């Protein structure tokens with residue numbers, strides 16, 4: 154008899170965190186519940202509602218009783234639509250079996266890392282990085298090896314990667330446009346990393362969640378579209394940002410033949426596919442292509458520019474990023490340089506919610522992340538509150 158004993162949680166969880174951004178959100182909820190006004194810049198989603206035709210397509214699927222089990226890798230109509238999109242828009246040469254429908258970008262990334270990682274493997278990733286990636290790597294008992302982005306861009310990406318490559322290196326995680334910085338790697342940089350991956354026999358997991366949210370300059374180059382790359386690249390897409398569908402949980406992965414079975418197996422045994430009516434909505438969204446985001450782009454740009462102006466007048470140094478939803482400035486002199494302390498002061502004293510840069514890796518320390526994908530009123534009110542707090546604090 155050993156009734157008082159319980160098995161511990163599996164050891165893989167020892168190296169997995171649970172979103173620090175959730176901690177910020179919980180504190181915001183406490184303040185809101187106490188009746189406080191909070192200027193909210195901590196989020197990461199499009200500000201507008203999901204498109205009406207996409208909602209109608211889901212309603213139509215329900216009325217056609219498209220509510221039964223579907224193939225776990227996706228309904229054929231959606232997989233065909235994805236195939237057409239990635240071949241023509243992204244230029245990725247993939248076979249008919251390449252697309253797998255997943256529950257948002259997150260499940261696609263989970264499946265991609267599960268497909269490739271054994272315990273002890275090393276993953277190269279540029280830092281700052283999107284926080285959950287290091288946890289996904291930790292879950293698989295592999296090692297994240299950080300390559301500081303700014304220094305690597307000065308040095309040359311391939312040479313910076315080479316310095317961190319060991320016999321245990323298995324893959325590169327590539328995220329362009331980047332969360333949190335909004336940077337987009339150039340074609341030349343993407344080609345250099347592709348060449349490095351080919352030379353060293355590495356795989357690439359390319360996270361293109363923000364592919365459509367580019368406001369100026371050249372569009373994103375899908376690394377899987379470069380010569381010899383589709384064979385070694387798993388590309389993860391999501392409808393969350395491109396179609397303002399964060400809560401629908403819909404995304405897709407395209408993978409070369411050698412990795413398809415593993416990806417499909419992960420999806421089969423985790424969720425057994427995406428809800429069938431949601432997939433029909435996805436057919437409508439992807440068939441319309443970039444129609445919606447083209448309408449929204451001006452709104453994003455003006456929000457970005459207004460928030461940049463607001464931060465500048467409060468003493469932040471910041472240039473408008475080319476892409477994604479975020480500003481990632483250094484903390485100005487009137488705030489603590491420790492990013493957790495700075496975010497806490499802003500939230501507790503000025504009721505302005507941001508994300509501390511340290512959660513995006515050591516290269517994010519000394520920065521704060523502000524989302525500009527919020528209402529115009531939030532930007533106006535938040536900028537005013539920030540300026541007032543800055544002048545009160547600088548004068549202390």
Ligand SMILES: Cc1ncc(COP(=O)(O)O)c(C=O)c1O
Pocket residue numbers: 197256257258259260283328331332360362391392393399403404
């Ligand atoms: C870089 C990046 N990749 C992937 C995702 C996943 O998106 P979702 O799971 O909402 O589709 C996000 C969401 O914020 C992201 O920022």
